[in-house]
Amino acid sequence: MVIHLATSFLPRPETAALAATVSTQLARLNWVDVLVIAIYFAIVVFIGFYLKGSSNTSEEFFMAGREMTAWIAGLSFVSANLGALELMGWAGSTYQYGILALHWYWIGAIPAMLFLGIVMMPFYYISKTHSVPGYLQLRYGEGARALSAVSFAFMTILMSGINMYSMAIVMKVVLGWDLNFSIWVSSITVAVYVALGGLKSAIYNEVLQFILIWAGALLIPILGLIEVGGWTNLRQQIATNLGRSDYVHLWSTLGHFNTNPMGVNWFGIVFGLGFVTSFGYWTTDFLVVQRVLSADNIRSARLAPIIGAAFKMAVPFIVILPGLLALSVLPFHLVAQDVAVKTGQHSYNEVLPLMLVRYCGPGLLGMGVTALIAGFMSGMAGNVSAFSTVWTYDIYGAFLNKKATDQHYVFMGRASTLLGVLISVATAYLVQHAASIMDYVQQLFSFFIAPLFGTVILGMLWKRATKPAGFWGLLAGTGTSIGLWLWVQHDPHALRYVALSPNAKDMAENVYRAFWAWLACVVVTVAVSYMTKPRPVAELVGLVYGVSPLPKEHDDHWYQKPIVWAGAVAAVFVVMNIIFW
Amino acid sequence: MRESLSIWWFAGVLLLAYGVIILCTGIWEVSHPLALPPVLNNLHAPIWWGGLLTVAGLGYTIGFRPRRSVNKTRK
Numbered sequence: 075m076v077i078h079l080a081t082s083f084l085p086r087p088e089t090a091a092l093a094a095t096v097s098t099q100l101a102r103l104n105w106v107d108v109l110v111i112a113i114y115f116a117i118v119v120f121i122g123f124y125l126k127g128s129s130n131t132s133e134e135f136f137m138a139g140r141e142m143t144a145w146i147a148g149l150s151f152v153s154a155n156l157g158a159l160e161l162m163g164w165a166g167s168t169y170q171y172g173i174l175a176l177h178w179y180w181i182g183a184i185p186a187m188l189f190l191g192i193v194m195m196p197f198y199y200i201s202k203t204h205s206v207p208g209y210l211q212l213r214y215g216e217g218a219r220a221l222s223a224v225s226f227a228f229m230t231i232l233m234s235g236i237n238m239y240s241m242a243i244v245m246k247v248v249l250g251w252d253l254n255f256s257i258w259v260s261s262i263t264v265a266v267y268v269a270l271g272g273l274k275s276a277i278y279n280e281v282l283q284f285i286l287i288w289a290g291a292l293l294i295p296i297l298g299l300i301e302v303g304g305w306t307n308l309r310q311q312i313a314t315n316l317g318r319s320d321y322v323h324l325w326s327t328l329g330h331f332n333t334n335p336m337g338v339n340w341f342g343i344v345f346g347l348g349f350v351t352s353f354g355y356w357t358t359d360f361l362v363v364q365r366v367l368s369a370d371n372i373r374s375a376r377l378a379p380i381i382g383a384a385f386k387m388a389v390p391f392i393v394i395l396p397g398l399l400a401l402s403v404l405p406f407h408l409v410a411q412d413v414a415v416k417t418g419q420h421s422y423n424e425v426l427p428l429m430l431v432r433y434c435g436p437g438l439l440g441m442g443v444t445a446l447i448a449g450f451m452s453g454m455a456g457n458v459s460a461f462s463t464v465w466t467y468d469i470y471g472a473f474l475n476k477k478a479t480d481q482h483y484v485f486m487g488r489a490s491t492l493l494g495v496l497i498s499v500a501t502a503y504l505v506q507h508a509a510s511i512m513d514y515v516q517q518l519f520s521f522f523i524a525p526l527f528g529t530v531i532l533g534m535l536w537k538r539a540t541k542p543a544g545f546w547g548l549l550a551g552t553g554t555s556i557g558l559w560l561w562v563q564h565d566p567h568a569l570r571y572v573a574l575s576p577n578a579k580d581m582a583e584n585v586y587r588a589f590w591a592w593l594a595c596v597v598v599t600v601a602v603s604y605m606t607k608p609r610p611v612a613e614l615v616g617l618v619y620g621v622s623p624l625p626k627e628h629d630d631h632w633y634q635k636p637i638v639w640a641g642a643v644a645a646v647f648v649v650m651n652i653i654f655w
Numbered sequence: 656m657r658e659s660l661s662i663w664w665f666a667g668v669l670l671l672a673y674g675v676i677i678l679c680t681g682i683w684e685v686s687h688p689l690a691l692p693p694v695l696n697n698l699h700a701p702i703w704w705g706g707l708l709t710v711a712g713l714g715y716t717i718g719f720r721p722r723r724s725v726n727k728t729r730k
Contacts, residue, residue, distance in 0.1 A: 106676060110673060114669070117665060117668070282662070282665060282666055282669060285669070285670065286669070289670065289673065433693050433695060434693055435689055435692065435693045436680055436684075438677060438700065438701055
């Protein structure tokens with residue numbers, strides 16, 4: 075199995091790994107746990123029916139009526155990324171790589187989220203675009219939009235299927251549930267509430283899921299810290315158990331590739347992850363950006379990513395800390411997935427369920443499992459709702475049927491939601507019979523993110539960027555990413571060139587490949603721009619920094635300004651990095 | 656149609672329901688100990704965690720109840 079990736083959206087170890095899991099069932103639910111799960115399903119379906127009446131126009135169905143408050147948009151923004159794969163995958167990665175996994179939550183997210191809120195969101199918002207491909211159409215024309223929309227729609231819906239299959243595998247491993255039962259119950263539920271209530275329904279459920287995850291998972295680090303006797307004792311016990319101290323340092327081990335468990339250095343983390351990959355995902359992946367576009371005004375749209383960043387910074391408490399605690403308290407050693415398959419031991423990827431079972435009895439266990447189910451369903455709903463929007467606006471409405479009525483587009487949105495769910499189910503079964511597809515599809519998804527960031531950011535900040543440059547830059551970046559990946563697949567020795575070290579692990583390779591893809595995109599975009607005719611400045615109003623008057627935001631007090639809160643979050647971010655240096 | 660049920664009300668109902676269930680389970684376990692108790696079962700986490708969820712859920716359920724949330728607290 076190939077272990078991938080980079081930031082939250084991208085392939086994580088557990089997806090491929092869980093596909094081959096053969097471990098025995100970890101827990102058995104009693105009737106109280108089943109009741110807890112049933113209540114969750116009843117509420118999400120009720121919300122779908124309840125919101126159907128307010129999802130009748132395309133603006134309501136696809137953009138939630140653009141009436142979400144900053145808090146709802148912000149929680150939804152961070153929650154769309156906080157699926158159960160995220161939780162379980164990074165808990166497992168922490169067990170494997172130590173506290174370095176924390177970088178994917180902090181430097182791999184916070185600066186990009188703040189940048190989105192302060193710099194980029196005004197342009198997304200005032201352009202009134204419905205999607206990121208829609209922005210590319212306004213800025214670069216139909217070519218860039220088509221390339222971006224088709225790749226996004228394709229990958230998103232496949233990811234949804236992978237998400238679903240992963241959930242079914244987790245339910246099988248943890249609870250012994252039948253795969254078909256998990257796949258169909260979850261997919262029908264998601265289809266019902268998204269097709270009925272559209273984006274608003276997805277957002278409501280994401281907010282509920284966010285609360286549930288905290289309610290269900292917070293006990294693990296609390297009880298874990300009590301058991302080990304606090305953070306200082308935990309660090310000592312990990313160092314004693316492993317015979318090395320590099321598992322609990324965030325930055326001090328990144329001076330060289332060979333001095334940390336991940337085989338990466340500070341340049342890869344700062345530029346590959348913290349700049350390219352993170353900014354690519356958090357500022358251009360429509361799955362998360364769509365949540366912020368639903369905000370009720372530009373101030374809310376700017377505040378939402380900042381609120382999301384504050385919560386994102388706290389998430390490691392329920393993801394990274396359980397992984398570290400497992401290194402100290404579990405009476406057995408977890409192993410890589412391929413070893414687990416052969417020996418019947420537990421794998422890294424089962425860290426979170428193992429810790430859940432360790433501390434939670436009836437009721438609490440049901441809530442923890444519900445949080446995982448909610449995370450999976452919410453992740454799938456996010457994918458499906460984003461797919462529905464991009465399909466309807468940027469493929470169907472842009473190329474297949476340009477002059478349909480608003481009602482027709484809403485119908486198409488509902489139909490494409492159902493179709494998306496069905497394709498997801500098909501993908502789930504496809505993956506079941508060919509687990510390697512899961513690796514490749516997730517890898518493909520990563521190919522489009524880093525270059526897309528180059529295209530979007532140049533489009534927003536550089537008025538000289540031209541239409542052909544947008545298309546060719548995006549294509550060149552994607553081609554570079556795919557080419558580098560194929561190179562390493564064909565010749566593993568190429569790793570020394572792609573990731574600058576023959577010792578680089580998969581995650582290190584991913585962050586470096588993202589960096590080269592972004593660089594190729596930027597170089598080609600700039601070169602082609604200088605070779606082609608620029609667009610008149612008048613056409614760029616509302617799309618590009620420097621030629622777009624931003625609407626005034628009226629804050630009664632200084633502390634209501636988004637920049638103040640962004641500064642506060644940034645300050646905490648810096649302090650936390652120093653504390654865990 | 657402008658929906659009058661706030662998302663925070665839904666969150667409150669969910670937390671309240673879970674809080675009550677977990678609290679009751681915790682109280683039941685005091686007199687009926689589990690055959691295979693989890694680690695640190697002596698701290699009675701279901702009781703205080705369930706109680707906390709109940710209080711939080713009650714607060715949100717009452718604070719965002721439908722009849723006072725038509726416009727201001729709809730979401």
